[in-house]
Amino acid sequence: MAFVRALTRAASEVGRVARAVRLIPPPQRKLNQIAHLESYLPVTCLHRVTAEHLLASTTVDRSVVYVPPGIKSPINLPTLQRSWDYNLPSFVKPTTVIGDSKVIAPSTDTNSNGMEKTDPKLMGIVNEKRAVNMLIIRRKKMKKHKLRKLRKRMYALWSKRRYRIEKNKEQVFRAELLAQIHEARAFDAEKFVTGVLDKLRNRPRPETPEERREKLLELMRKHRSNIQYIKPKLD
Numbered sequence: 001m002a003f004v005r006a007l008t009r010a011a012s013e014v015g016r017v018a019r020a021v022r023l024i025p026p027p028q029r030k031l032n033q034i035a036h037l038e039s040y041l042p043v044t045c046l047h048r049v050t051a052e053h054l055l056a057s058t059t060v061d062r063s064v065v066y067v068p069p070g071i072k073s074p075i076n077l078p079t080l081q082r083s084w085d086y087n088l089p090s091f092v093k094p095t096t097v098i099g100d101s102k103v104i105a106p107s108t109d110t111n112s113n114g115m116e117k118t119d120p121k122l123m124g125i126v127n128e129k130r131a132v133n134m135l136i137i138r139r140k141k142m143k144k145h146k147l148r149k150l151r152k153r154m155y156a157l158w159s160k161r162r163y164r165i166e167k168n169k170e171q172v173f174r175a176e177l178l179a180q181i182h183e184a185r186a187f188d189a190e191k192f193v194t195g196v197l198d199k200l201r202n203r204p205r206p207e208t209p210e211e212r213r214e215k216l217l218e219l220m221r222k223h224r225s226n227i228q229y230i231k232p233k234l235d
Helices: 002-020 029-037 042-057 132-155 155-185 190-199 211-223
Strands: 062-066 075-077 095-098 101-104
Touching: 132 155
Parallel strands: none
Antiparallel strands: 062 075, 095 101
16 A cells, blocks of 8 residues: 555656646646636636736736626636636637537628528519610611711712613613614515525425434544544653
8 A cells, every 4th residue: 555655646746747847738628618617706706816817927818708698797717827728619600508508609701691692672663664665766766867867968979870870771772772773774575585485495304313323424524633632641
């Protein structure tokens, strides 16, 4: 038993020395555990302890401010003499349970509730916009007005062009009429009747296949000298 007590005392001394030189990191406590332990202190006591701690510590202020739902003034939770690392809730809808109440910290997201933003609905009678129909009517009127101005401005030019076209048509018609008059004056009735009678008296008899073949051979003999033979180039 004496040996066990001596061993326990030696281990505790080694642990105390290690904590003093900070070889062993201090245990971490969560915010809800510290708040649960310190929430039973009165407000004045908490303010006094916080003030004493602020006067004593000159390096960094590590006090935690928490506002319970039933207390209007904030409570500064004092820290211990040692530096503690607190696991604070995340920024995405963190929740913390302190005692019997559940605290939801505010989120930094602008649209954290996930609601879709739309324009408000119009109430009452909605007046229809007829601007499109008015623009269509205005375009039609402007087309008529511009066409009237164009006709007035280009009347002389278009009249001259129309006169030139009509004059060319008249000249062509007169040339055809004069050609028919010359042909009628040069017509000989006696010669025309003689030619018709010759055609009736001297009718050509139909060609036989032999005569047609002989005519074709004669044409081939006649144009045989005009045939050119092209020899291929063997390069």
